[in-house]
Amino acid sequence: MRNKLTEIEEAIAGIRDGMSIMIGGFGMPGTPFTLLDELVRQAPKNLTIIKNDANEIGMGIDLLLKAGLVEKLIASHIGLNARAVEQMNAGRLKVEFNSQGILAERIRAAGAGLLGIVTDIGVGTMLQNGKTAIDMDGVTALIEPALKADYALIHAVQADTFGNLKFAATARNFSPLMAMAAGTTVVEAEEIVALGKLAPDEIHTPGPFVQKVVGLRVISEAYDVVRRA
Amino acid sequence: MRNKLTEIEEAIAGIRDGMSIMIGGFGMPGTPFTLLDELVRQAPKNLTIIKNDANEIGMGIDLLLKAGLVEKLIASHIGLNARAVEQMNAGRLKVEFNSQGILAERIRAAGAGLLGIVTDIGVGTMLQNGKTAIDMDGVTALIEPALKADYALIHAVQADTFGNLKFAATARNFSPLMAMAAGTTVVEAEEIVALGKLAPDEIHTPGPFVQKVVGLRVISEAYDVVRRA
Amino acid sequence: MSSDAREMMLRRAALELNDGDTVNLGIGLPTKVLAHVGPSITVCVHSENGVAGMGRLAENSAADRNLIDAGGNYITTLAGASYFDSAVSFAIIRRGNLDLTMLGAFEVASNGDLANWIIPGKFTPGTGGAMELAQKARRVIVLTTHVDKAGKPKLVEQCTLPLTAQRCVHRIITDLAVVDVSSGGFELVELFAGVSVEEVKAKTGAPLVIPHPPAIFN
């Protein structure tokens, strides 16, 4: 089994200006804060970011927005990040809204080597605009194309050296889907374990989907429980 | 959480003549032999069976074929069951072949409340016949409709009373997909455990997909390793 | 809305939950319904970020950094809970396995159309999972004030805002009344104690059918 352990600088170094990047996480859990810090440091520009939400000010992908690295955001909800809303309203950030589960399925479809899905979600709403509608047994349905990316940045609680992954609780969210859908999937893991330490029945993402594994030396404060007023 | 434990007679009693039934398993592992025995005993007719393969003579769904209960079989491969091939060639059994992974995705699509998937698998082959072809960014693609069923019969290694399920090794195969895709999902489990005994991170099929759980009193010889010459 | 009216809405909404139901309670008021459910009722609460079997909110001191609901609140789980990815989570929703969802609203039309995701040029948080919840849950109940902050009715003949989903709402629980969406339009089912039929009529932006004398909810 290939050993995929990589230093963080090298794991991120392939990300070039204009690339598309999927970023795991729904709210805080599952957001790869350490990989994001390194991405901000290396600072490739005009990125297309695919993520469920825009995190909150000062956290997660807000750091990419603040650094002006993001040209387009494909998301389901950005209401908790005033900067994202402001950049969008000022025309400095393109935002494409997807219904959350359709975003998940479009990503999964790419990860499953499909070209798209057929769904009745969004029919009769603004989200139908620009989409191909077909008739499926008398029901109006939309063709939603698969959504892939050059890179996926993923946070896992455990990884082995081959890239078999486990996620913790609701930190799983979009991560297994994005790990399937990117050309290069980079994982930061809280714990790296030897081959054979993960029970094959309990692996959430099988190793063949993963290209690079980065061990986290410290779990920074960014990962802590957020204590709101 | 609803308690879904059900006696086997009652769990199967809702299956009527002409219904469609998904049956888990790929080869022997994951085949719900005990539920199938009860189905043969209750003997509803003109069934449409959806299963990866036709098992082998004397095993699994071959008992349904032998009893003459099956009108149509939707499968990916039946080469290991001479009776299935013979019934098909004699015109007594309709067989619809799907590519194995497309069969899985069509079932999953129904389970995910989608109307279909878009794929380039099968383009330029016999399996394209009768299917709607569309252009996806210059690639010819087929629309494969979601495949649902009235019932799914599933074998799990562990279930709790709410219907959270775990599968063992390659006995997982189509089971989690079928459990999502049927109107009524009936599970036979080798072990029934109390609520809270399954770690939430390690559940393969979440309880909301499952309607009825049957505890296996004995693991019959049908489940044993098959010793071939 | 007074805290009394809010309390009453939540108490009334809690009566909609049946023992054994699988439900999704939207961000905001719906999330707070759970605290008002009686001890004889256990529901499987689904949150679209990937959990079925949510319990009460977690105390800050006991919070698990990896365990939140879709609103970002740290939560606990009940015995029988499961975690899953976002595709499976929305499979549960779109497959029709939610007995009930409760959502907020900007506008509800008398044919059941719901608008709750965008006020163009003003507030654009994004759709989140609301479209799928509204379109696919077996039963959709809206919790909302009867009128907006400017006093404008939120129950209207036709939505003026972009839709979340068409013909999806079954029942509306407001700070004044319980109103059903029937084939004949809005139907007054219950009045909150101290509220008159005339007040509800005046604050509803579409005809209100009253087939039976409304029950009074205390």
Added chain:
Amino acid sequence: MSSDAREMMLRRAALELNDGDTVNLGIGLPTKVLAHVGPSITVCVHSENGVAGMGRLAENSAADRNLIDAGGNYITTLAGASYFDSAVSFAIIRRGNLDLTMLGAFEVASNGDLANWIIPGKFTPGTGGAMELAQKARRVIVLTTHVDKAGKPKLVEQCTLPLTAQRCVHRIITDLAVVDVSSGGFELVELFAGVSVEEVKAKTGAPLVIPHPPAIFN
């Protein structure tokens, strides 16, 4: 095919596996290649019924009733193995994450078309996963006898049988030679020791390009 020729085919096929590759070895001859791979090579063997990281076949006495490959053989696993459902299994295939697959064939055409799933009216086992493996693995190698039991060439100008997938085959390893599918058609790459170019030409149902003197495989 003699057992010597069969052995030679398997030994030659084993050289196609690179350390660290993720591969799927089809039912029949391909499955047997693994036993001929050198000790310095570790590959991640995927089986479409839901495992990555297969090891050797299991002894009957040590077989796990829940652990088989797609051909129904009881198997073992290596450290680093994972189990998954059929949708994920074929996601790995269709996503292009297999470095290599080896398959059997009824016919291979000089443009790379493959027919290996149905002989109409005679043998109809079904497609299984062959279409997806053939269409989506990064590299497709066919293992087959050069001619069928009646002596008819299996490497042909155009397939007469229904296709498994179009233009998918990269290399064919037979009991006589190694033949690549190039833009100019079949290209003779290697000869098995004791086989002449003339014999291969005579047994191939399409023109055979020989750009360089073929290497001899012992």
